[in-house]
Amino acid sequence: MRPEPFFSGPGIDRADQSRVDPLRLAELTGAGARQLIWRDGLPAVGTDGRLEWQAASATDLFLGIQDGQPRFSATEQPHANARAAFDTIGSLAENEAPLFAAALSLAWWHSRHLFCANCGASTEIERGGWSRRCPECSAQHFPRVDPVVIMLAEHEGRLLLGRQPQYPSGRYSALAGFLEPGESIEAAVARELHEEAGIKVADVIYVASQPWPFPSSLMIGCHARALGDELTIDRTELDDARWFTREEIAAALKGDPDAAFQPPPRFAIARTLLEHWLAA
Numbered sequence: 542m543r544p545e546p547f548f549s550g551p552g553i554d555r556a557d558q559s560r561v562d563p564l565r566l567a568e569l570t571g572a573g574a575r576q577l578i579w580r581d582g583l584p585a586v587g588t589d590g591r592l593e594w595q596a597a598s599a600t601d602l603f604l605g606i607q608d609g610q611p612r613f614s615a616t617e618q619p620h621a622n623a624r625a626a627f628d629t630i631g632s633l634a635e636n637e638a639p640l641f642a643a644a645l646s647l648a649w650w651h652s653r654h655l656f657c658a659n660c661g662a663s664t665e666i667e668r669g670g671w672s673r674r675c676p677e678c679s680a681q682h683f684p685r686v687d688p689v690v691i692m693l694a695e696h697e698g699r700l701l702l703g704r705q706p707q708y709p710s711g712r713y714s715a716l717a718g719f720l721e722p723g724e725s726i727e728a729a730v731a732r733e734l735h736e737e738a739g740i741k742v743a744d745v746i747y748v749a750s751q752p753w754p755f756p757s758s759l760m761i762g763c764h765a766r767a768l769g770d771e772l773t774i775d776r777t778e779l780d781d782a783r784w785f786t787r788e789e790i791a792a793a794l795k796g797d798p799d800a801a802f803q804p805p806p807r808f809a810i811a812r813t814l815l816e817h818w819l820a821a
């Protein structure tokens with residue numbers, strides 16, 4: 542079965558046919574419309590893990606329909622430090638996470654795309670916030686999604702995990718990197734593993750994906766077969782990288798205090814990939 546990482550899943554009915562219909566959008570802003578509450582630069586999460594809402598007054602961004610109610614957000618300036626969001630995400634209910642991710646990524650995009658990338662003029666919101674148009678050159682700009690490959694390389698029953706310098710003490714996780722223009726997912730996985738760990742791989746397969754709203758990544762989770770286990774670690778990217786046995790990974794995910802490493806948090810797709818691999 543394909544695993545469903547945090548932030549994935551169906552989320553809200555985005556009702557995209559209503560975005561292109563200004564009359565319909567105006568109707569939706571009427572009675573019953575709800576507006577997302579923001580707190581400290583993030584969508585607010587209540588003690589029950591659900592997103593918080595109020596009667597709609599600012600309706601720049603149309604998020605969709607949930608529980609029969611139109612859902613909107615004002616244009617907000619998200620918190621600049623993604624790590625500050627992790628406490629909030631930690632308390633977020635899983636079925637609310639896709640909408641949290643959509644609202645946060647959309648807000649990021651608007652806050653950084655006020656001007657036309659083609660001619661530099663100020664742009665205007667259209668389609669309920671799902672595009673911006675330049676009144677000078679008519680260019681239409683859409684919210685961006687930046688693909689990132691994140692992968693487990695396996696060699697004779699062991700997995701390669703690495704440490705980035707900013708990780709908490711003891712944490713190891715899957716290696717990752719942005720796709721480059723003109724590159725397939727498979728080629729990006731092979732390139733990143735070679736650049737960061739010096740290994741060659743084959744048989745790259747896709748496992749699962751995850752929206753990652755800091756600000757707008759799509760994490761593409763993969764598995765690859767390493768052709769050898771000798772590592773040449775790129776110390777500008779990683780503090781360390783090591784091979785871990787199935788037993789070491791199982792102990793880490795169980796929260797064993799004597800585990801060889803600290804696993805990634807539950808909302809990271811790296812964690813999902815490890816759980817999926819262990820269960821296979």
Ligand SMILES: [Zn+2]
Nearest residue numbers: 657660675678
């Ligand atoms: Zn323009």
